[in-house]
Amino acid sequence: MKKLLQISLALATALTAFAAQAQDVKAGERKAAMCIGCHGIPGYQASFPEIHKVPMIAGQNAKYIVAALQAYAKGDRKHPTMRGIAASMTEQDMADMAAFYEQQAKLPAVADSVAAPSANVAELLNKGACISCHGANFSKAIDPSYPKLAGQHADYLTVALKAYKVERNANVGRNNAIMVGQVKQFSNAELKAMAKYISSLPTELATVPQPKLR
Template sequence: MKQTLTSTLKTVVASATVLLASVSHAQTAAGDVKAGEAKAAMCIGCHGIPGYQNSFPEIHRVPMISGQTAGYISAALQAYRKGDRKHPTMRGIAGSLTDQDIADLAAFYSAHNAGVTAPEQPKAPPAAVAALLEKGACTSCHGANFSKPIDPSYPKIAGQHADYLFVALKSYNVQGNPYIGRANPIMGGITQQFSNAELKQIANYLATVQGELATKPQPRFR
């Protein structure tokens, strides 16, 4: 029964990925790295400071986005702009951006940690965590080393801050809150299988995996 459920989940994830990919690829504007660098002033106050912490909805480090996939950065900003991701600060910022601004910022940050490549084989998880990752079919979307997502709109998650990952994973389970939550049918279906303690185990492991993400300090004045 367990194998059947996992197999079914992987099939659903794969089918949804094909559908979402066709939509996201059709809507993605071409980004310019130099233009993105010039537009990143609003981002560096949080994402350009190593160890910078956000206090909403709880204290956690802001995510590393240098070296992230351009498709994911674009998808995330568009979700904040639409309100599918409910974070007051990020929604305010994303709401001020045009499609071209988003594409340019995504191009800049995706190229910002160029040349860093994650190992093909990730650090082996403890048996209990391996079972959780299998249950969630995590490698089906994020790649065997968690740095090669099967769709450009999916994030690299290897090496990401554990506290941020935990907050992000929990947010998919929040419903009916105007300030917190993420509307994503794939991730919502996955995270609802786990307790918060199990989500924390997953996040803590992923943070220890060598990845391609970084926080690149930026000059305050350009």
């Protein structure tokens, strides 16, 4: 009984700590100052590894944002700028910023049904089993550690998908066993076609412009 009580107390402490991290939105807003130069400017384009719009992260799942930052910090996602930023952050920083961005966009939830893709794109999406993780409308993933994709910039999605095909490059590439296996089935043109469809769907994501004076 004593051992069980100790385990219960330890679990309660851990859950309390996690809840405190995930709910510190105001702290996340302050810490997001390092992000707004790219993610707070609608239409802002990055030039590495090729020109593309930076992803919309307002309204994104907080657990996914944390997972992405951790991947950049560990080098599982290779991007010099993002790795430098993520490596400078503590777990608390990541949790705070993720909580802030998750609630920053106040868009209506995407409906359960969305416009169907063309037959060709539908075949590609079925081949990749995309909905098994990202949901039928690409906005309600089966786990919040997976990203909402619907409405995300097509050029960003294309660049991100192609990154899973890159090998032995110190500055470009993504390492995720599931995604690597899925993406390597497709040509870059097929990835672009899937990204274009997904980007056309109703979205819960946004880029929220930041005030010039904070």
